[in-house]
Amino acid sequence: MHKLIHSNIGRLLFFGALGCLLFLAGNRVDELRVYQGATLAMFVVAISSIILLTGYSGQVSLGHGALLAIGGYSAVLARNYWSLPIWLCFAVAVLATAAAGSVLGTAAARLSGPYLAGTTLALAVGLPSIANQFSFLGGEQGLLFDVGAPPASLGADFSPYKWYFWIASSAALIALWWLQNILRSRYGRTWRAVRGNEVAAELAGIHVGKAKTLAFTLSAGLAGLAGALLAMTIGTVSPSAFPLTLSFSLLTGAVLSGVTTLPGVMIGAVTLVATPEIANAISHRLGDSGAVTSNLPGLLVSALLILVVMLVPNGPVEQLRSIRTRRSVSTSR
């Protein structure tokens, strides 16, 4: 039994069950929550992409917003120019972003900590502005992204938001299941070895550059999926949909989740979805002045970020785990 839980099939069953739960939940709650559920799923994918890159291979990216932009734009272009079926658009987004990621990753593997952070930061502010340069990318207004009406077989009262939610959550489940598997494979072990000590990893026969590039490529693929999902939920892609603050808040989400633990990914995603709502409620109490309303969400997220880094630097999940290990060690003595 124990073996089954920790096997591939066990995990597949787990994620399948999770999917059924989500499906049931989607029928019970109102439209706004369903829409937020789709956003949540998007954040789950984006954050797990950062967890793969930063938490497992030890590379910092401040520019995930740019990768999301690549994914979003390629999905929209595939839809608008070739009118591909919607699932194929997502596949195009993943592949295109992974390809871009492999180019970037080759450069990134040569760079250490702050240099990589600088490069990705420059990318995050630079890349979205390219859309203003070429007319087929739609300029500042961007392009519309129409995923099409839900299939008629799902019934007449099946709302588009619910359709978004279905697409986003099944994409998130597939992505998480795949990521969980790859992190437990030899690649996952390789990345952890590289993160732990590059010299030691190299002596153990690991090609550090290749391992890092691979991590960057796969992480970019996930980010591309998240970008396509983001484009789907807001219905358009435009440069202003991928600001620098998006990259920063994704990193925040990853830290809140605990950068090194995939299971915590929900914590970060829920926080990112909930913060604007909480901030809205607070600023409503304070009398809805423009300055408070526009600045409070950022302030809350930042304060949370500082608190987490100062108090539980490895994330709440890892913290609990280490407390549990400490306790079990002390009882066994």
Next chain:
Amino acid sequence: MFTFIDTLLIGLTSGAVYSLMAIALVLVWRSTRVVNFAQAGQALLSTYIGYECMGRFHSFWIALALAMILGAGVSALIEMLFMRTLFKRNTGPIAGVAPIIATLGLLGIIRGGIGIFMGGKETIIRPPLSNVGFTISGHTFALSPFKLVILSAVLIMMILLSLIFTKTNIGLALRASAYAPEIARLAGVKVDAIRTLGWAIAGAAGAAAGMLQTPNGTGALSPDSLEFSLLLVFGFIAAVIGGLESLVGAVIGGLLLGLVLAIVLMYVNATLLFMTAFVLLIVVLLVRPQGIMGKKAGRRA
């Protein structure tokens, strides 16, 4: 021909401000091995302090001095309150990433806080000297008295810091605690205090950058203004291009970036500004992964 000279002059002055910002980042990196993303936020805060001082004392220069002093204080406080605890507590697998994330959080807090308390107000800092260029034989060059001040401020700052670093005991202590904190501690250097000092000097340099950047641009001061995004991104890119380790590198990086951006702005267009910075950074780093003036890292293990 005149256009080209003007472009170079504009590039040099804007590059000089980026250099100041890069100097601040290099100082922090050298003293604590932290990339301080909050530096632009601190510069913003210092500039607001300077703005308030201008209202009281009606002098840009007094305001500049006060902004630099108080900016240094804020910076030292941040180091003592946040960074020390962070370094003591942080041993986990993300030890290398945590300081970056903490400074990003600080940036958000400073920005959001200023936005809430000062966001609605219109704040303008005018240049203390004319920002209209000198006219020589009929052509008005893009070199104004105020731009000369900016250029000389960077020059003075660099010479002063180089003297401190190479000729004084404090400079020796700063270098020692950056290269080998443990050995410096054994040799009697108060490493923690020295680190705080490094942050304080950086805070002053950043404050100067903010105070000079705002009137050199539109003069309007706001937490979301383009000027501060430019300081945040380009200051950092300049520092990385220069190699993060060396003050001379920071200045070279800043000036190079300023020149290239001014040329793109003049001859191509403004939408490609940030992309140009990215391409320049990639090109420099692919040729020299450790930056222009950076030394190749020694084996640590």
